[in-house]
Amino acid sequence: MSCTPLGENLAACEQSVDLPVSLPLRGRDEETRRTKRFIQAVAESRQARMLVVASPAGTGNTRLVAEGTSLAALRGFSSLDLSPGAFPAEGSRTDHPHVISVSALAAQIEPRLAQRLRQGPVLVTLDDAHRTPPSVLAAVSAVMAKFKDLPVCWLLTVHAEQFGTAASAMLQDMARVLPCDWLEPLTPLSDDAALAIAADVLGAVPDHDVAALVNSAGATPLQVVEVVLDLLRDDQVQVVGDVARLMAGPMERGIACAVSPEPAGRLPWSFRRRMGERLHALSPQAQDVLQVAAVLGCGFAPEDLAEMLGEPVAVLLRPLREALAAGFLRGGGAEFVFHREPVWRAVLGSVPEPMRSALHRQAVTMLLGREHQDAVSVAVHLVHCARTGDAEAVSAVDAAAQSLLPESPEAAAALAINGLRITGQGEPNRIALGVTAAAALVRMGRLSQAVELARDLLHPDDPGHVQSASVLRTWQTIAQMLRGDATTVCTVGLEVTGAAADGHDLSPELLLLNILSLHNLGAAIGMADQVLAQSGEFSPDVLAAALTVRAMASWREGDLDVAIEAAEAAVAVRDELTRIWQSDPLWTKGVDPHQARPPRRGARRGRRGLRHGGSARHRRDDLRPAHAARGRAAGPGRRRRRRSGRHHRSRGLRARRDAVVPAATRCGAGALRTPAR
Structure with missing residues (x-):
């Protein structure tokens, strides 16, 4: 993915405080339509008219004049610019504006206008009329009166805040010479128009962060352009894949x-x-x-x-x-x-x-x-x-972060991590707050940050509460498993699962991920069977995870009936929202070879396919290397034993499910904090 510098855009836009004429006019659709009607009225009536744009500075007056010039050219109009700096008055406009008489100034305008009228209708523009000396405005007014029966469009702009000047008073008198239309003021830019201007200047689509800065700049084109140019000058923006992003990141x-x-x-x-x-x-x-x-x-x-x-x-x-x-x-x-x-x-x-x-x-x-x-x-x-060591404040922050965890793990992580600032080394609540932060980071997929956070908090000199430390080690192991740290998961994972088996905290995610990662499958199955044998002691999440382990183990062994029964039982007992989306048993059911419980005939066909090389055989083939790596290659005798015991295991699992579901519904949902009793 390439990054494009934006220096050329900066050089082009810095030539003027207003938008370059080469860029499209954005957010001025209504004003453009009125300008078109004004030009059309002069072309059809062959009578002079005047249009005054009265709007504050920076709202796009000059850019609208340029647009009007282009629109008039499409109708066959030539143009004459009398704006300050464009109309030559022998240097006296700025140095000595009253030295030349009104008649002398009018004598400079008349022949130029007459020459253009011989070729067709004319558009006369006078931008920033409030900066024009009164003598020049008087000369313009005299020429207007003389050419009022000819096809001349007079397009003038004035800053609305300058209406108290003598020049603006003269504009009011000029409006009585010819039929006059007023555009005041130019409407504020919509968000879409501001983003379109920014995209034109940048040459790329602004991402969410750049768009937020642009839409915060203000509602005028000048404010938008200034913010974008500032970003360009300071090298704060780069283009990646036709999208403009902040160099500093999100x-x-x-x-x-x-x-x-x-x-x-x-x-x-x-x-x-x-x-x-x-x-x-x-x-x-x-x-x-x-x-x-x-x-x-x-x-x-x-x-x-x-x-x-x-x-x-x-x-x-x-x-x-x-x-x-x-x-x-x-x-x-x-x-x-x-x-x-x-x-x-x-x-x-x-x-x-x-x-x-x-x-x-x-x-x-x-x-x-x-x-x-x-x-x-x-x-x-x-x-x-809050002052460091305020246990009540830390508990309040932890409780608030936990309340955010189901709906907004990003907010929960930010609150919990920043809450660590008001904790000190050795405080019990410090580890508890770290547990919430680690859980939120894992849910967000920021696994490396979760691992580093756990390592920092589980410092040997700061053990914290044993229970909280065990839970934090569990989340550390989950994060390591999810990011594929096979070399470290076995040691840390067995330590945590050992603590879980001893009656401490038991994580359903750890059970599920033990089998998903294909590490220590036998221990995972044994733990699942132990949980199912004592179903009244554990929460619905733990039971669902244990049933999921049994479902996936049976699937790998080719026992589709048993796998389907276990998957359905896991879905039946699970809470509405599991703590980590990866552990939801619906995923297991979703990747089931039949996607749902099949009819008995379909199940038998599936088993025949597994035995005789049918459509489901590729699943067994995919798993053979993993079985062989664990020394569990299935021989003919083993397959016969599995077939003979399949019916009894399926029937036993259905009976166990019937006992588990009522018990699970009476359990709490605190699997990652305290086992439900």
């Missing part, structure tokens, strides 16, 4: 941002600088309100913000309105929400760290004083403000 999101000790640390420096400039452009009161709001989270209730500030909600009306107008916030139902996550992170990062910690502590006090508490929100604040 940015954190969600809770991972909220618990990070440096919330703005992964944002490009140029973006943080621009957001800082926008923040400091607000009033001091609005700045304070935004920074306190950022500590509360990406979204916040106005009542919470008022309580943090010690002010009535009504006092927040003006600063919040200012923040909304500046593009920092947007309405989100009962809450305000920061416009984009990078905006929130930049504002939060602008709060000095000591103040940030103190504000988090104030937020914890506020939330704990309420009848209904959000445990996750409290935990996020605790990570930043």
